[in-house]
Amino acid sequence: MNTVFEALSHPVRRKVLALLKKGPMSAGDLAEHFDIARPTLSVHFNKLKQADLVAVERQGNSLIYHLNTSVLQDALAGILDLTDRKDEE
Known part of the structure; x- marks a missing residue:
């Protein structure tokens, strides 16, 4: 999950x-x-x-990038899980 947040930390990404x-x-x-x-x-x-936030496929000479939303959903679920644990304390 750290890799995801590191990737999300830059405005260009x-x-x-x-x-x-x-x-x-x-x-x-x-x-x-x-x-x-x-x-x-x-x-x-x-x-x-590296963070699996995008998938890449080659089409001829081009690289085509696709958004991988499942990783974002997993990261959000992890954050919500941490929030739930804090509420239980």
């Missing part, structure tokens, strides 16, 4: 997730929304992949 909420996008299409170098954006994509 949160914006990538917000864009992917609308549907799958190629790395090139995502890059058009940012004024940062592609290698830097690639680092952000890798952080999101």
Whole structure:
């Protein structure tokens, strides 16, 4: 779960997730929304992949990114579980 929160801690990565909420996008299409170098954006994509927040598939020469909402749901469930435990104390 720490990996998820670390990935969510950067505004660029949160914006990538917000864009992917609308549907799958190629790395090139995502890059058009940012004024940062592609290698830097690639680092952000890798952080999101490591946290399993995005899934990636290759279509020809393009990488297509998809939002993985199940990981976000699991993280939210973990937070709610912690809240429930605190309320029981």
